[in-house]
Amino acid sequence: MTLSPSRRTLLGGLFAATLSPLPLRAQDGWPSRPIRLIVPFGAGTSTDIVARLLVPRMSQSLGQPIVVENRPGAGGVVGSDAVAKSPPDGYTLCLGSIASHSVNMSLMPQMPYDVLRDFTPLSLVTEAPNLLVVSASVPAKTLPEFVEWAKQQRGGVSYASAGNGTSSHLAGELLKMKTGAPLVHVPYKSGAQAVTDVIGGTVPMTIYQVTAVLPFVRDGKLKALATTSAKRLEIAPEVPTAIEQGVAEFDVAAWHGLFAPAKLPAPVRDRIYAALREALFAPELAEQLRNQGLIPVGLTPDAFRPWLEQDIAKWREVVRVSGATAD
Structure with missing residues (x-):
């Protein structure tokens, strides 16, 4: 495709x-x-x-x-x-x-x-670029490690979104298409609810607005594996892009x-x-x-x-x- x-x-x-x-x-x-x-x-x-x-x-x-x-x-x-x-x-x-x-x-x-x-x-x-973040308990430090871990999980890995049709939903579907990771969509009524459940470990991953998740990354409650934009973000320059990590043409904002x-x-x-x-x-x-x-x-x-x-x-x-x- x-x-x-x-x-x-x-x-x-x-x-x-x-x-x-x-x-x-x-x-x-x-x-x-x-x-x-x-x-x-x-x-x-x-x-x-x-x-x-x-x-x-x-x-x-x-x-x-x-x-x-x-x-x-x-x-x-x-x-x-x-x-x-x-x-x-x-x-x-x-x-x-x-x-x-x-x-x-x-x-x-x-x-x-x-x-x-x-x-x-x-x-x-x-x-409005997003960050791909995972629960602190997920044993992955990079996006390729997360994809490999997801493929090893029986029944796949759930990801939370701010609702059907949002950029967080479609970004997850695009990641699934690009990597073959067995991701299962879990829509929430709001992004805040989705982030809360990822912090708590109910759902392992979400892709959401950088300002909403970055404070929890700084506090160690979430791990940021990638930014979904084509370039690293000024607000979080330490987080590599998905493209840098081998996911071609993954530019979602x-x-x-x-x-x-x-x-x-x-x-x-x-x-x-x-x-x-x-x-x-x-x-x-x-x-x-x-x-x-x-x-x-x-x-x-x-x-x-x-x-x-x-x-x-x-x-x-x-x-x-x-x-x-x-x-």
């Missing part, structure tokens, strides 16, 4: 090709009233955190308030669908994620929207992207992107994001669409081969 090219390679090429400045002027009079930013997940989630960090600076740049509205449900589908069906006037936006705007396209057979048809992709805002309804006028699109980029790379905000384990990206609209096509195709293949479902 051949998966899509490394997301980092694609990011680099597209980003380098689209660095030309965008016009700051939008259609006459826009924006003339407050803008809604729908977050299709609950308060306190990583998507919500990103939104609330970005909004003050974007509001200042655009000269109008941006009101964050949490509308969770069905893995991000409920809030995202509301945006897809809104007028393409720039007054309703969505901060989506890998679940709502990529994985669900393959995981849910009855999606009410098509991401590439019903949205205007504005920018890949941030990426949760992500957050900004979207508007389809057919958004180009001048409005470009104005929103300019405000986003100004906010995203303000030094203090970039630092706040990194402290949350988030990597600022800021792909342009023209670069984000082909990147998104690649991401959807990659997870479609993983879902097809693994048989993963949303149930």
